[in-house]
Amino acid sequence: MNRFFLQIYILYISTIFLTTFLLYKMELTYPEKVRRYLSKCTVGIAGCGGLGSNCAISLARAGVGKLIIADFDIVTVENLERQYYFHDQVNKLKVLALRDNILRIDPSITVKPFDLKLCSSDVIELFAGCDVIVEAFDKAEMKQMIIEAVINHLPGKPLVCGIGLAGFGKTDLLKVIRTGNLIVCGDQMSEVTETNPLTAPRVGIVANMEANEVIEILMSKFKTWNENIA
């Protein structure tokens, strides 16, 4: 008799689970499915200055589930002119401040902060598991280092770079050039000089162009993912 009740009970429980599961699947709208998909994606961000901080925030808001961020610097008052930090975060490590800001937007995001000045082998080690890598360095030498490291050691890994973004205005010069897995956002000519400083709007535009390219790359696999879970 006991066994009979147990069987009924198991049947009952499994029916509930199955119905919940099916309802859950059916109820997802397209935007929900996209967010669900993006929440499984990982993006690496090399540098957390004007490009990196703004790009990370945008990706977090868009729903990317895991962000690996690296920088060796601390937040200064000058950084607040264009980087996504706040006055009470001055003197904090950028990676930790950025992690806090991301988690304030969405606590469910996994943020892995790395406080270090990236070298070629770090790039390979930290970002090998990422779906896309964002180059968000300040110095030209560092940009060159990551491009060479990714193309030579992580072939096929999409790398989105921000090159040429100093000054203000000239919005129509900003463009995206794609060659294989290397995507370059910016005007590829505006260098930071005494008379051509970085400004929040132009840095923000390029940071968001980078984030936009990342989402486009991630979304290229959404259809297959969606068909597989359906």
Place this chain on the structure above:
Amino acid sequence: MKILLNNRKETIESETITVNELLTLKNFTWKMLVIKINGTVIKRHEYDSLQIKEGDDVAVIHLITGG
């Protein structure tokens, strides 16, 4: 010969050209560059010796400080 330079079709007068010759010809005078030929990054010491061939896909990326 015809090559693809930064996604644009270009016709070069000679049959072959080294990377450095192409940089001079096209006035790429920046110091920090990354050059890709058919997806492979070309190392600096190869710029004088490596010949670009008909149909090659060449990408020259200027690296500029700012971020």
